[in-house]
Amino acid sequence: MNSVKFLLISLAFFSLNFCEAGPCIDVVIPCVKGDLEILPFCIKGIRKNVKAANRIIIISKEKLTDDAEWVPESNFPFSKEDVAMHLTTDEDSRRKLLDKGGRAGWYLQQLLKLYAPFVIDGISENVLIVDADTVFLNPVTFLGNDGLGLYDFGNEKHPPYFDHMQRLLPALKKVDPKKSGIVHHMLFQKKYLKELFEKVEARHHLPFWKAFCSQVAPQDLFFSGASEYEIYFNFMLSKKGSRMIRPLKHLNVSSIKNLEKYKKEGYHYVSCHYYLRD
Structure with a gap:
C-alpha cells in the first residue's frame, strides 16, 4: 500500500514539474487594473507561444480574470504600505509614494516578481515572469536542452x-555595457534566485525586500531607482555556465491593434506600456 501511495505522489510531482519534452515553466504575471485591456492577449500569447509553459498565475490585489490562476498580493510578506515605509523614513515622502500614481506600487511590483518563486505553492523551479503589458506573438523557448535559462537583452x-x-551587492556590476535586462520578462530559476537572496541578506542582515528598499537613493525615490530585472540579469551574467544569451525580436508599441502585423513581421513579442498608449 505504501509503495502505491509513493508511486502516486511521484507521478503527481512529475506531472506538475515536467512537460512532454522536459522541465515545465510556470508563468507569473503581476497585474494592476490599468493593464486589464492587454491581460487577455498576454495570457493567450503565453499559452500559444511559450514552450513548456504549464501554470499561468496572476498576482494582483483582487481577482482580475478567470483565464488564469490567481494569487492575491496579501499572500506576500509585505504590502505597498510596508514598501513605502522601508523606502524612506520621511512621512511626507511616504505619503507621496502612496498617493495615486505614486511609485510605491512600482517598487512593490518588482518585489512581487522576485518573491513569487518562494511564495506560490507548488511552483516550478523555472518561473517565467511576464509583464502584463507584454504579448508573445511567435514561439519562444526559455530553457535549453541542458536546463540552462535562455535570456533576451x-x-x-x-x-x-x-x-x-x-x-x-557590491560585487554585482553591469557585466556587459551593451546588454540590459530590461526586456519586460525574465526567467527566474529558483536555485540562483535563492543564492542571490542569501548573498544580499548576509550583507545587509535584513530580509531581501527590506534591503532592496533601503538601498534606493533618496534622489531616485520618485523616479526609477531600482530594477529587479537588471539585478537578476547581471547576477546571471556573472555566473559562467549558468545561462545562455539568445536575442529575440521585440518592440515597444503604442497600441495592440496591429498584433497580427507584428507577428507576420517576425516579432517574438511586443510591449504596450501605459505611457506609450494611444
Whole structure:
C-alpha cells in the first residue's frame, strides 16, 4: 500500500514539474487594473507561444480574470504600505509614494516578481515572469536542452539601476555595457534566485525586500531607482555556465491593434506600456 501511495505522489510531482519534452515553466504575471485591456492577449500569447509553459498565475490585489490562476498580493510578506515605509523614513515622502500614481506600487511590483518563486505553492523551479503589458506573438523557448535559462537583452542604460544594484551587492556590476535586462520578462530559476537572496541578506542582515528598499537613493525615490530585472540579469551574467544569451525580436508599441502585423513581421513579442498608449 505504501509503495502505491509513493508511486502516486511521484507521478503527481512529475506531472506538475515536467512537460512532454522536459522541465515545465510556470508563468507569473503581476497585474494592476490599468493593464486589464492587454491581460487577455498576454495570457493567450503565453499559452500559444511559450514552450513548456504549464501554470499561468496572476498576482494582483483582487481577482482580475478567470483565464488564469490567481494569487492575491496579501499572500506576500509585505504590502505597498510596508514598501513605502522601508523606502524612506520621511512621512511626507511616504505619503507621496502612496498617493495615486505614486511609485510605491512600482517598487512593490518588482518585489512581487522576485518573491513569487518562494511564495506560490507548488511552483516550478523555472518561473517565467511576464509583464502584463507584454504579448508573445511567435514561439519562444526559455530553457535549453541542458536546463540552462535562455535570456533576451535590451539596450536600456539607466545609471540609478546599477548604482542601486551595487549598493545592494557590491560585487554585482553591469557585466556587459551593451546588454540590459530590461526586456519586460525574465526567467527566474529558483536555485540562483535563492543564492542571490542569501548573498544580499548576509550583507545587509535584513530580509531581501527590506534591503532592496533601503538601498534606493533618496534622489531616485520618485523616479526609477531600482530594477529587479537588471539585478537578476547581471547576477546571471556573472555566473559562467549558468545561462545562455539568445536575442529575440521585440518592440515597444503604442497600441495592440496591429498584433497580427507584428507577428507576420517576425516579432517574438511586443510591449504596450501605459505611457506609450494611444
